[in-house]
Amino acid sequence: MRFDILSLFPEFVEQISAHGVVGRAGERGLLSVHGWNPRDYAEGNYRRVDDRPFGGGPGMVMLIEPLRAALAAMRAADPAPVRVIYLSPQGRPLTQAKVRQLAFMPRIALLCGRYEGVDERLLQAEVDEEISIGDYVLSGGELAAAVLIDAVARLQEGALNDAESAVQDSFEGDGLLDCPHYTRPVEHALGSVPEVLLSGNHAAIAYWRRQQSLGRTWLRRPELLNEAELSKGDRALLDDFRSRWLQ
Numbered sequence: 001m002r003f004d005i006l007s008l009f010p011e012f013v014e015q016i017s018a019h020g021v022v023g024r025a026g027e028r029g030l031l032s033v034h035g036w037n038p039r040d041y042a043e044g045n046y047r048r049v050d051d052r053p054f055g056g057g058p059g060m061v062m063l064i065e066p067l068r069a070a071l072a073a074m075r076a077a078d079p080a081p082v083r084v085i086y087l088s089p090q091g092r093p094l095t096q097a098k099v100r101q102l103a104f105m106p107r108i109a110l111l112c113g114r115y116e117g118v119d120e121r122l123l124q125a126e127v128d129e130e131i132s133i134g135d136y137v138l139s140g141g142e143l144a145a146a147v148l149i150d151a152v153a154r155l156q157e158g159a160l161n162d163a164e165s166a167v168q169d170s171f172e173g174d175g176l177l178d179c180p181h182y183t184r185p186v187e188h189a190l191g192s193v194p195e196v197l198l199s200g201n202h203a204a205i206a207y208w209r210r211q212q213s214l215g216r217t218w219l220r221r222p223e224l225l226n227e228a229e230l231s232k233g234d235r236a237l238l239d240d241f242r243s244r245w246l247q
């Protein structure tokens with residue numbers, strides 16, 4: 001899988017991608033990250049990449065031409081078809097389902113805005129989809145690009161070791177929040193480890209963990225339950241959790 005990052009600070013994203021799971025996936029030949037800086041394609045002595053917004057108002061808007069030239073160079077660098085994604089709060093939310101879809105794409109270009117954003121005409125002409133990592137405003141799309149790359153890289157076959165795959169599975173499978181986790185010591189001033197986790201009874205542990213996932217989702221993100229496919233056993237576990245909680 002190839003990622004092309006269009007950013008005024010491509011080294012920022014390349015750096016983030018050089019470590020951890022993404023860095024290891026790169027070393028394993030599972031993905032590559034290539035930076036493109038629109039300023040390298042800007043003209044004039046000052047190599048302008050932004051200008052004031054028509055209609056007035058604060059901030060600056062990224063100019064069409066430097067981005068367009070950088071995108072053209074990016075496309076020319078590799079014959080593989082590329083999906084161009086613009087990171088912005090105006091995009092559709094980045095969910096695990098979207099991450100799974102992106103993980104199958106051979107090549108993705110991530111356009112990172114700065115300032116107030118990008119001239120709409122460039123977005124209409126060059127961008128296949130806009131994606132947001134959350135309803136808040138960052139100073140640039142680079143952090144959002146790094147988040148997307150990390151989440152997608154984890155799904156590349158061979159990117160994770162067994163322990164990491166287990167974490168991925170616990171989030172990935174069912175769209176529920178994860179259960180709580182405990183480690184040594186058993187007894188601590190902050191509390192004790194739940195007995196069931198020490199019992200060695202794997203069926204009871206699995207039930208407890210599932211009930212905790214269901215219960216936490218109900219308490220913290222009830223809207224996720226509408227999307228989740230709950231079995232009859234899940235509903236019984238959740239009803240039991242709710243009745244205890246509401247006692």
Ligand SMILES: Nc1nonc1C(=O)N[C@@H]1CC[C@H](O)C1
Nearest residue numbers: 087088113114132133137138144
């Ligand atoms: N939330 C987000 N999810 O993806 N990107 C953002 C985000 O805040 N982008 C900034 C907005 C203006 C600046 O151009 C970059």
